[in-house]
Amino acid sequence: MNEVILEVQHLEKKFGENIVLKDINFQVRAGEVISIIGSSGSGKSTLLRCLNLLEEPTNGNILYRDHSILDGDFSPTEYRTKIGMVFQQFNLFKNMNALKNCTIGQVKILDRSKGEAEKIALENLEKVGMEPYIDARPHHLSGGQQQRVAIARALSMNPDILLFDEPTSALDPETVGEVLETMRLLAEKGLTMVVVTHEMAFARDVSSRIMFMDEGVIVESGPPEQVINHPEHERTKSFLKRYLTESTVH
């Protein structure tokens, strides 16, 4: 077994009186690709956002390489450089071109020289096939192209884990494929990923593990074969049944 990078212990998150995450426990090991599935409002995105502290957990703990990230003396900004995030809405910096999007964090936070940062950025833009567009500003690019630049931006920080928050949900159907293909390539190269997704085919074919969430708890977790084809829980079954008949699998 590979080393444990993240360990989530009894995680709880409330918004006011509203409990959105209850007693969440799981580990992320190096090289794993974990897909989190479940219907809207089940707490998937909130869980992902707790992992890089965009949301602050109400209770429980998250260990990063055995250190609690909720400790007072733990620097969230430093931690976030290790945990990359790809958003549903891409969130590329609109005031910068594609290359600058990928270098700004390296220069400002990792103290890399401009030349070094550009070299790394170009390598990553190449990986996602966006190298020809280094001069383009976000508004020049299609959704799929923006999402690939966003992936390159996250990769350029050399993260331990890359979190994907429904990365294809805001895309035109015709550009979904290019993003999923990029993610598949990254998975093949051994990048550790946690993906919140509705793409069942991607979850089934690429993940090493699938977690099904409902009403703020992890209902079922296991290899794709098991969770998708032989779900144990009623809730998983009904979700999959509903989902697989209502939507097209890419």
Added chain:
Amino acid sequence: MKKRIFKPYFSVAFSFLLFLSIFYSFPFMVKAQENNYDLDHINSSLEEEGVLTVGMEANYAPFNWSQTSPADGAVEIDNSPGEYANGYDVQMAAQLAEELGLDLKIIKLEWDGLPPALESGMIDVIIAGMSPTPERKREIAFSDSYYESDMVLVVNKDSKYAEATSLADFDGARVTAQLNTFHYELIDQIPNVTQQTAMESFPTMISSVLSDKTDAYVSEKPGALAAVASNSDLTFVAFDEGQGFETDNVDTSVAVGLRLDSPLIDPINNALATISQETRDQLMEEMVDLNEQGESEGFWSDVRNIWTTYGHQFLVGARNTIIIAFISTLVGFIIGLLIAIYRTIPINRKHKPVTYIFYKILEFFIIAYIEIFRGTPMMVQAMMIFYGSKLFFNIDLSAMIAALIIVSINTGAYLTEVIRGGIIGVDPGQLEAAKAIGMTHFQSMTTVVLPQAIRNTLPALGNEFVVNIKDTSVLNVIAVTELFFITRSAAGSTYKTFQTFFIAAVLYFVMTFIATRLLILLEKYMGGAASYTMHKSSTTMPTNIKKGN
């Protein structure tokens, strides 16, 4: 003569200052003393030793006007280099100063700025064709009168009223007078009169009579003499005893205004006593002749003449206007930016309770600043800051510095909200993305959010700059030699209002137009290139990539 009522905005500021001054001056009231005539005593009450500092408008011919050369005994205006004051008031002031053995210094001020300037010690006396009305006497002491005049009606030479000899002859005429003067109240004495709306200045009334919108306007004789001298189409009707207006003596005389406890009163009255009525009448006639502007030679020719004479002053005014507007907009923008950043700092109440309390206290002051400066007119702020700083802290701000401070903090209050709106307008995802790659709040703001927010606020910023170019005109109350102040001087001195304001309009338009174009260029530049260059890929792309766009 002039019995203009202080305008409301002034009253607010002034009564506030007065209110404060009661507290401030109370302990010193005990040492009110007997006047004596010794020079040391006079000097002790002067703003500057050995110098009599006189305030006037320099745009009320023939009493006081401004000209661009020191000819005919004109005195350089201390706060507007290159501009010279002349007129009956200036000559009187010169004689008084000589009699008292003092040097003379002339400060040009807006009418409403005269009393607070006197009160705060910025000037020693007002010699500005001011009548010693009972209302004014409560705040200002007056000398004996130094000129008395009849009330007349100015009419078009060709009109049927030109031959009138009594008020009854003006039966049914359309008559007006200057706004906030007692002249306007006299109109009621004319039988069946059509009383028109009061007008801002004499030059506008002249224009109105010349264009037959008005049959006659009420004026004192010197003003009428001057108007007729520069417009041959005009004449004025003077009345014999009992045929004309019934006036209070106070209204038709002018006197030197002084601070209530000024030791200068007796020396000035003694000096005035040495100047005979004959000398006064003669001086007034001389001044009316001097101010004669000659016949109007047609619109464009007048404009050219005014430009030839006052062009340099206009350019100085325009330059000052631009300097004030530009620096103040920039400083205001920086103030707005700092406050807007401050107000976006996330402070966790639970984790840092002490920091949170200090944060909230400072935020309270910031909100107070914004509300106060957005909620009061800039003219009132100008009065408060300029005269208040002198009155209470004895800080002698130059008008220009005061102008920069006032417009900057005023602009800051407005732009804070504009920039905050710009920040709110930036997609929250941008801040999240910046945080997600490990940026601190400060880094996220400076590299990602603010550049976009500033880009969003540029149109509003440009708007504010244009507004500032125009709004500096209210600063004439603190005698900043900006474009509007110069325009008022030139108009009041030449009696050619339309022509003078036409020049001002052109200058304002040129300034705002250029400013707007430059801002559009800046906006384009900050928006980034409209297109981008494709670079050759050295690798093959993932197999099923479809190119967007």
